[in-house]
Amino acid sequence: MTETTSKQLLHLVMGGRVKDPQSLEFADPSAIDVVGVFPSYAEALEEWRGAAQRTVDDAEMKYVIVHLHKLLEPAG
Incomplete structure (x- = not known):
């Protein structure tokens, strides 16, 4: 039996009011x-779409997807 190791790819969805709609400074x-x-x-994108859609009329609200796996293992 061969064991396959798949890399865990975690994604954080977060958002809030930004100082400038063209920035990411909360x-x-x-x-x-x-x-x-x-x-x-794919799951993060679905949740991001839902959160962004709920605040679509507020230009100062911004939601983002953060690739946690890139922060946890930057060389990988």
């Missing part, structure tokens, strides 16, 4: 909405 970092951590980009 106005109040303590008020960031953490939607969750997801095991695949």
Whole structure:
């Protein structure tokens, strides 16, 4: 029996009010909405779309997907 090792790819979906709609500088970092951590980009994207859609009329609200696996293992 061969054992396959797959790399865990974690993605964080978060958002909040930004100081400038063209930036990612959050106005109040303590008020960031953490939607969750997801095991695949597809799941994170689905949750990001939902969060972004709920705030679509507010130009100062921005949601992002953070590739945690790139932060945890930057050389990998």
